[in-house]
Amino acid sequence: MDALCPEIERLVACYTCGGQSLPPYQLCVEAHVACPACTKYQSRCACGCRFLKRSNTTLDWLVSAMKLRCKYRANGMMDSGSPVPGQVDCANEWYTVEELRDHYRTGCMRNLFTCPMKNCGYVARVDTITNHYDTDHGPLPRISPDLNCATFQLPAKRQAETIKKIFNGYFMFSVKPQRRWHKDINSLLSMQNINPSDRFHYTYTATQESHQKMLTVTVSLVETYSSPTYNIL
Ligand SMILES: [Zn+2]
Numbered sequence: 001m002d003a004l005c006p007e008i009e010r011l012v013a014c015y016t017c018g019g020q021s022l023p024p025y026q027l028c029v030e031a032h033v034a035c036p037a038c039t040k041y042q043s044r045c046a047c048g049c050r051f052l053k054r055s056n057t058t059l060d061w062l063v064s065a066m067k068l069r070c071k072y073r074a075n076g077m078m079d080s081g082s083p084v085p086g087q088v089d090c091a092n093e094w095y096t097v098e099e100l101r102d103h104y105r106t107g108c109m110r111n112l113f114t115c116p117m118k119n120c121g122y123v124a125r126v127d128t129i130t131n132h133y134d135t136d137h138g139p140l141p142r143i144s145p146d147l148n149c150a151t152f153q154l155p156a157k158r159q160a161e162t163i164k165k166i167f168n169g170y171f172m173f174s175v176k177p178q179r180r181w182h183k184d185i186n187s188l189l190s191m192q193n194i195n196p197s198d199r200f201h202y203t204y205t206a207t208q209e210s211h212q213k214m215l216t217v218t219v220s221l222v223e224t225y226s227s228p229t230y231n232i233l
């Protein structure tokens with residue numbers, strides 16, 4: 001495998017988010033590689049061109065005929081000591097596309113991730129942790145965004161951690177009510193994206209009228225491509 005060009009990493013990197021992308025590939029008009037999440041949630045490629053609707057068979061076959069490296073190989077090992085049967089350190093390994101998918105789900109020791117929910121501590125993988133959220137902390141309804149923002153309400157008067165699925169993220173919202181006057185409660189809200197494989201960036205705002213029982217929260221997806229002419233295209 002030493003003969004393979006190191007540029008292979010660039011060939012399979014999504015031009016918009018920079019993440020490693022595996023077949024099937026969708027390209028933009030300028031033939032940049034795009035990952036499924038970017039074609040689904042971003043309005044266009046980071047270069048400014050729209051995404052093509054169909055996948056690119058030639059590139060799919062080409063990459064499927066090659067071997068790639070684990071995208072987590074530079075991470076530290078989160079292993080306490082004794083090696084687990086069937087697990088091989090991926091730092092210097094090369095994988096076919098199918099082997100790599102399997103490696104991310106079950107074999108990799110460099111993509112371990114601990115569930116951040118209070119009193120949970122379950123350890124899964126970056127690539128499978130969202131399954132754990134759905135099975136153990138769910139059901140988690142998906143909030144359908146309206147263009148690039150999603151608005152919903154959270155109860156303001158009790159302390160709570162809530163998970164919401166919006167865009168490609170799994171967001172943990174923590175509400176902390178603070179009593180100021182007799183009936184006046186001012187709630188503090190914090191947001192954390194707990195889907196570690198989500199590469200998008202978000203902004204959020206929260207408003208609460210005094211005496212109101214609900215907080216109105218708006219989560220917006222930051223577009224990778226931004227241009228002054230964007231709104232009129
Ligand atoms: Zn992407």
Ligand SMILES: [Zn+2]
Pocket residue numbers: 015028029030031032045046047048049
């Ligand atoms: Zn592009």
Ligand SMILES: [Zn+2]
Pocket residue numbers: 070071072073090103107108109110111
């Ligand atoms: Zn690995």
Ligand SMILES: [Zn+2]
Pocket residue numbers: 115116117120121122132133136137
């Ligand atoms: Zn958990």
